[in-house]
Amino acid sequence: MNILFGMLHPAFKSLRFDGVWADRFGADEVHCLPQHGFVPDNLRMDRVLRDFGLDAADFFGWFPDLDKLRGSRFGTLSGGERRVVEFYAILCPPCRFVLLDESFAQVMPLHIDTFCKLLEREKRNKGILLTDHRYRQVRAVSDSLCPMSGGTTRPVRRAEELVRWGYVNRTD
Numbered sequence: 001m002n003i004l005f006g007m008l009h010p011a012f013k014s015l016r017f018d019g020v021w022a023d024r025f026g027a028d029e030v031h032c033l034p035q036h037g038f039v040p041d042n043l044r045m046d047r048v049l050r051d052f053g054l055d056a057a058d059f060f061g062w063f064p065d066l067d068k069l070r071g072s073r074f075g076t077l078s079g080g081e082r083r084v085v086e087f088y089a090i091l092c093p094p095c096r097f098v099l100l101d102e103s104f105a106q107v108m109p110l111h112i113d114t115f116c117k118l119l120e121r122e123k124r125n126k127g128i129l130l131t132d133h134r135y136r137q138v139r140a141v142s143d144s145l146c147p148m149s150g151g152t153t154r155p156v157r158r159a160e161e162l163v164r165w166g167y168v169n170r171t172d
Contacts, residue, residue, distance in 0.1 A: 028096075041075025044072065046071060054092060056070075062118065078106075084107060084111050088118070100128065119141045159171040
């Protein structure tokens, strides 16, 4: 992901959309949610939504408990509240592909459930690569699962394979 984010510069990389090679992706093609926050603290929530071209009514429809924060500066939001806004801002605008790194981090269970519903809606229109340690939620929304353990990724078709490959001790 760091190569796709542009944070690492390899000697060679091969980037393709539908078999067509590209030396880079445009902002309208790939959106990336980094593991750490990226919205400046001084921006007000309304401006963040507007700058990302988001429909505030849709956002607050999904997250009605955050409506009270409309005029708040981003720096006054909790880590979980910030993550909700950043997740929505990256996932929901039109694009071809979304990379989400640790998207459930610091997010309360109620909002994780909403994230999963949004992922189900958005994956109809774009490709999504999701990395997160909350494997139950990832499994619930994934069409395919390839966990990384010991520096290796393997496709997993059944939950018990997560135990066999050393990703978890047991599945519930």
